[in-house]
Amino acid sequence: MSKLIECIPNFSEGQNEATINGLVKIAQSVAGVTLLDHSSDKSHNRSVFTLVGDEVGIQEAAFQLVKYASEQIDMTKQHGEHPRMGATDVVPFVPVKDATLAECVEISKKVAKRINDELNIPIFLYEESAANPSRVNLAKVRKGQFEGMPEKLLEEEWAPDFGARKIHPTAGVTAVGARMPLVAFNVNLDTSDISIANKIAKIVRGSGGGFKYCKGIGVMLEDRNIAQVSMNMVNFEGTPLYRAFETIRFEAKRYGVNIIGSEVIGLTPAKALIDCAEYYLQIEEFDYQKQILENHLLS
Amino acid sequence: MSKLIECIPNFSEGQNEATINGLVKIAQSVAGVTLLDHSSDKSHNRSVFTLVGDEVGIQEAAFQLVKYASEQIDMTKQHGEHPRMGATDVVPFVPVKDATLAECVEISKKVAKRINDELNIPIFLYEESAANPSRVNLAKVRKGQFEGMPEKLLEEEWAPDFGARKIHPTAGVTAVGARMPLVAFNVNLDTSDISIANKIAKIVRGSGGGFKYCKGIGVMLEDRNIAQVSMNMVNFEGTPLYRAFETIRFEAKRYGVNIIGSEVIGLTPAKALIDCAEYYLQIEEFDYQKQILENHLLS
Structure with missing residues (x-):
């Protein structure tokens, strides 16, 4: 291979x-x-x-x-x-x-x-x-x-x-x-207050004191009248998607705001999402290279 | 391709x-x-x-x-x-x-x-x-x-x-x-009472009135002194892993029992886990074929 x-x-x-x-x-x-x-x-x-x-x-x-x-x-x-x-x-x-x-x-x-x-x-x-x-x-x-x-x-x-x-x-x-592959990952909030998305974006992004491999800004989705934390995950192994997601969840609670959905824009490596499944399903000792069927098929 | x-x-x-x-x-x-x-x-x-x-x-x-x-x-x-x-x-x-x-x-x-x-x-x-x-x-x-x-x-x-x-x-x-690819998926409980794992296995498996594409039994992990719900997910699209997992979680609560981990045994198609990430991250309109980078690489 x-x-x-x-x-x-x-x-x-x-x-x-x-x-x-x-x-x-x-x-x-x-x-x-x-x-x-x-x-x-x-x-x-x-x-x-x-x-x-x-x-x-x-x-x-x-x-x-x-x-x-x-x-x-x-x-x-x-x-x-x-x-x-x-x-x-x-x-x-x-x-x-x-x-x-x-x-x-x-x-x-x-x-x-x-x-x-x-x-x-x-x-x-x-x-x-x-x-x-x-x-x-x-x-x-x-x-x-x-x-x-x-x-x-x-x-x-x-x-x-x-x-x-x-x-x-x-x-x-x-x-x-x-660089590592970049994953464009946006999290939608049930608020139309862009300032909340901006505050949370600042918290999760590395430059604001948050996660080193996360860049983020608040964005208004005008057609849905909701605010979004729009992120670039620049190293999904250093900062996994679920970690940013769960942090946004608990930071949003301060404002009585909830996550209503998320978006992955464009391409993502399979591993960026499989790492999240491992976290949520609490899978013990998972070996990505050996246990994912497709890794044995790529020539 | x-x-x-x-x-x-x-x-x-x-x-x-x-x-x-x-x-x-x-x-x-x-x-x-x-x-x-x-x-x-x-x-x-x-x-x-x-x-x-x-x-x-x-x-x-x-x-x-x-x-x-x-x-x-x-x-x-x-x-x-x-x-x-x-x-x-x-x-x-x-x-x-x-x-x-x-x-x-x-x-x-x-x-x-x-x-x-x-x-x-x-x-x-x-x-x-x-x-x-x-x-x-x-x-x-x-x-x-x-x-x-x-x-x-x-x-x-x-x-x-x-x-x-x-x-x-x-x-x-x-x-x-x-048949669909089979995923061997085991969920570990913080109890040494095998009867609880047996009861939950019966609830999640199709033959017990549970999920159609799930087979399951209770198993004792003697070395760790914990009980496990051991499952074969025979069609992960019909019965996603997260659905069995979350059902085990809320059924275990009846007994004051918690999930402490899980295992995927052997190979799994990437999609079986990515579908779970989609659920937990609440990803809207994800297109597995188009958005997973590796799907563009397999020749």
């Missing part, structure tokens, strides 16, 4: 169909890699690709996509609503099956080095691959965006992890890193 | 290594099929094989195994602790991925017909494939065992589903059918 690694490169092009189609063709042409999904947003002027593949293929596909983007996208002329600093803005690698986060860190560094060696694009390593805590958060790394990067690279603490203190003239700077 | 079907044939041979090895070789030689596991019990004089494969391969493998067993195992000389009626005693087909129970019923009937056509072994269809309710339960179908079968087949209600009212002289009779 071979390792499976996901890569979700974000490109600063969401309008030019020829360029998007070119990226799709490359993603579909690398051996050992499957393009699971891609979506483009015109107002954001950005495309997000989701690829999965073996250790070798995923590195090749990531590099070839970054290369093509650097040839096609001219950041000096690019505008959109979404913050960005490079033609390929960010390249995260995510362990999916039989691969560890540490292995994805290694992969991210190899790809980062190759991008810089062959394309001369400076690279910041971020998230789990970050060289220091100030580079973990993408928003901090990207602050200043493409236009501010020439100056930022000259600041003492912002030397790129790979490459010189000088942007690629048209492709800018790219962030490469490794 | 191709359908995956599991087949778990039971052979009335658990002692003769040459025969067991012969079965293993056949199971490993059919294209499109993987032998996941096999185990033999000498005192039971029985071997259980677990194969998984595509629609075509699994039928071929099942037939070839039954053929070989009919050539090697002489039921007139076979003795063991486990009840049995044929060289191949029972051949269940189970939907694993992208296959339905209805499709497995069709497969079971095709294989049953071929076994009878080519090997002249009479077949009872059982479980979901059964022609009438009295043939659903294997124990009822097998009652009388190999020695009683010649007479049983002559009884008005026990004409085989395929073949004449006459056993194969050395291979006896075989039961073929389709």
Whole structure:
């Protein structure tokens, strides 16, 4: 059984169909890699690709996509609503099956080095691959965006992890890193008071003193007239979904508010939910790898 | 993505290594099929094989195994602790991925017909494939065992589903059918009173008026001095694990008894546990096929 690694490169092009189609063709042409999904947003002027593949293929596909983007996208002329600093803005690698986060860190560094060696694009390593805590958060790394990067690279603490203190003239700077799969998990409350959702979001999220691997904000669902705690669970092993859920439940009680439902948006690894079943069913000594039938079927 | 079907044939041979090895070789030689596991019990004089494969391969493998067993195992000389009626005693087909129970019923009937056509072994269809309710339960179908079968087949209600009212002289009779994957799920109580576990088992199991797809008995865990409700969940979609679990919880309260843990024994389909996470996390409109990442990876 071979390792499976996901890569979700974000490109600063969401309008030019020829360029998007070119990226799709490359993603579909690398051996050992499957393009699971891609979506483009015109107002954001950005495309997000989701690829999965073996250790070798995923590195090749990531590099070839970054290369093509650097040839096609001219950041000096690019505008959109979404913050960005490079033609390929960010390249995260995510362990999916039989691969560890540490292995994805290694992969991210190899790809980062190759991008810089062959394309001369400076690279910041971020998230789990970050060289220091100030580079973990993408928003901090990207602050200043493409236009501010020439100056930022000259600041003492912002030397790129790979490459010189000088942007690629048209492709800018790219962030490469490794992270756990992200689960978008929203919990709905039986209140129309957004301030309650905001207070609870602050309690559960790491930045508010809550769970390290949980990000969260309060959101109003206008059509249902209810408030929601909208979360990104950025490491479901470090902060399991049920722990955030039960914390929201007991914090909401203070306001006489109850949970009326939840949503998982998009894809989730099976384990993020099976870990919750283990908790609620109080299963003793469950072995995910050995006891889940499907883990014996994936080749 | 191709359908995956599991087949778990039971052979009335658990002692003769040459025969067991012969079965293993056949199971490993059919294209499109993987032998996941096999185990033999000498005192039971029985071997259980677990194969998984595509629609075509699994039928071929099942037939070839039954053929070989009919050539090697002489039921007139076979003795063991486990009840049995044929060289191949029972051949269940189970939907694993992208296959339905209805499709497995069709497969079971095709294989049953071929076994009878080519090997002249009479077949009872059982479980979901059964022609009438009295043939659903294997124990009822097998009652009388190999020695009683010649007479049983002559009884008005026990004409085989395929073949004449006459056993194969050395291979006896075989039961073929389709069923959902079975999950062995045990719930531990904080009492050493086995009678409480027995009472609760009777309440949750279908035969006691409880959940249709749940079988259960009380069991004493001597080493821990606690009683357990030991269950087979024979259709986790019809009777989800959480429903049996929560019923055991509230029934135990009558006796001042609490659940202290549970066990899943052996393999479980991911969905059996993910359905429980959906319940406890109150997830709205979850789409198992689309939202579980791994479902996009299985080829």
